[in-house]
Amino acid sequence: MASRTLGDTALAGFRAGFAGTAVAPGDPAYDEARTLFNAMIDRRPAVIAQCGTVRDVAEAIRFGRENGLEIAVRGGGHGVAGTALSDGGLVVDLRRMHAVTVDPQARTARVGGGATMSHLDRATEPYGLATTGGRVSTTGVGGFVLGGGAGWLDRKFGLACDNLLSVDLVTAAGDTVRASEDENPELFWALHGGGGNFGVATSFTLRLHPLPLVTAAMLLWRPDAGPEVARAYRDFLEAAPDGVGGGFFYLTAPPEEFVPEDMAGKLACQVLVVYAGGMQETRDVAEPLFNLAPDAELATECSYADLQCMLDDPPGYRNYWSAEYLASFPDPAVDVFCARAADLIVPSPSQHVLFPQGGAVARGPAEYPVPWRRAPWVVHPFGLWEDPADDERGRRWAHQVRADVEPWSTGAVYLNFIGHEGEDRLVAGFGADNHRRxxxxxxxxxxxxxxxLNHNIEPARDAGVDLKGA
Structure with a gap:
């Protein structure tokens, strides 16, 4: 859909009937309103419709369609491809719709479509409850859940979409529908991994779990220890209880007191252990890792909400990410993974990551369109840098990481971890049969x-639906 110039008269008419705030080029708030997490993205929408109600959302969609404007939907704005903005189009901005209501007896939370993980985690924290969230507090709940949702404690609680009980959605026609196991069940199925393809999700109901505290332990080594530590981490996770999450990383060692001065600002390898329990139990469970004589160590008990904030990715950096899901992580895969860490942009917040799956992720519902859940490991090159001159280097590194481990790949991929990588990768994110459905x-x-403007699913052309309609 091609966007066109929006006239002053049309914009004034929209503003007159819109209860939210319509931000346009030239307004003082415009540049801030169009800023995304990925600093590579510099798009200029014709209007940013900051919605406060479901009615606002429907009105914004109607206005965009009547005026031929390409429609983008913004929740957290974290997606690496920047699809939360449209050049010359209309943005349905949900960030004002971030309320979270917790029912501690039912162990559920009703979450506004514009909420971030911080909104959700802080609302559930007083009750000692939580659900699988993104690995940082600034991630938008909506895109995260609709894409499937992998996080620090998914091995214990399952994917975020496994904890989805209902979704309220505004369709392209402006209709409001609810999807759950009992209402519109086929749409409910599609919302378990199908992303924002079917409408604008204005609220979610999520299942919560008891989680009074977590323990996070960061163990750092100089990079030459990486292969030995990675093998030990692999062997440890293959027998670890479901309550253990975290990952193995190469990254820039932070300039913190617990880090030796000669390591700060240089490449290091790290094991992060996130455990759903207290300090002593964590040390007992993860004893094989603590016994590897890390060069630096920091462990703390905290709430899940504090953990999420502790590991936030800094804003304002240029981003490029990708992922490869592995059926196994044998020694040859360890070797090529560790060797590629030498190409990481250092110093920067970039991370060369191995995440574990298994546990409740692997045991989750097989019928949902998230075929990557069965893989025990995921390699995730996560690049962030400041200098535009590093753009090509960062992209090349991410694709080389994928190519290195492709011999062990399942072929499936979590689409929230990648940008636009072609139709084959899109279909791999759902599975071919699921994609058709x-x-x-x-x-x-x-x-x-x-x-x-998402990991787009083209509507079926033989589904018996009038494609000239809504």
């Missing part, structure tokens, strides 16, 4: 593909 759901709820 998702296209049929798309044809019912968004036959005109209004919501195409």
């Amino acid at each position: 998702l296209a049929e759901v798309k044809a019912r709820y968004d036959p005109g593909n209004v919501f195409h």
Whole structure:
């Protein structure tokens, strides 16, 4: 859908009937309103519709469609491809719709479509409850859950979408629908990994779990220890209880008191142990890792919400990420993974990551369109840097990491971990059969593909739906 110039008269008419705030070029708040997590993205929408209610969302969609504006949807704005903005289009900005209501007896939370993980985690914290969240507090709940949702404690609680009980959605036609096991069940299925293809999700109901505290332990070594530590970490995780999360990383050692001065600002390898329990139990469970004589060590008990904030990625950096899901991580894979760490941009917040899966992730519902859940490991090159001159270097490194470990790949991929990498990767994110089924759901709820700024599923052309309709 091509965007066109929005006239002053049309904008004034929209503002007159819109209860939210419509921000346009030239307004004092415009540049801040269009800033995303990925500093590579510099797009200039014709109007940013900052919605406060479901009615605002429907009105913004109607206005965008009537004026031929390409529609983007913004929640947290964390996606690496920057699809939360449209050049010359309309942005349905949900960030004002961030309320979270917790029912501690039912152990559920009703979450606004614009909430971040911080909004959710801080609301559940007083009750000693939590659910699987993104690995930082600034991640938007909506895109995270709709994409499947992997986090620090998914081995214990399952993927975020496994804890999804219902979604309220505004369709391209402006209709409000609810999806749950009992209402619109086919749409509910599609929302377990199908992303924002079917409408604008204005609220979610999520299952919560008891989690009074967690322990986080950061263990650092100089990089030459990496292969030995990675093998030990692999062997440890393969027998670890579900309550253990975390990852193995190469990164820039931080300039903190617990880090030796000669390591700060240089490449290091790290094991992060996140455990759903107290300090002593964590040390007992993870004893094989503590016994590897780390060069630096920091461990703390805290709330889950504090853990999420502690590990926030800094804003304002240029970003490029990708991922490869592995059926196994044998010694040859360890060797090539560790060797590629030498290409990491240092110093920077970039990370060369190995995340574990298994546990409740692998045992989760097989019918949802998240075929990557069965892989025990994921390699995640996560690049952040400041200098535009490093853009090509950062992209090349990410793709080389993928190529290195491809011999052990399952072929499936979590689409929240990647940008636009072609149709084959898109289909791999859902599975071929699931992709066909998702296209049929798309044809019912968004036959005109209004919501195409995402990991887009084209509506099925043989689904018996009038594609000239909504």
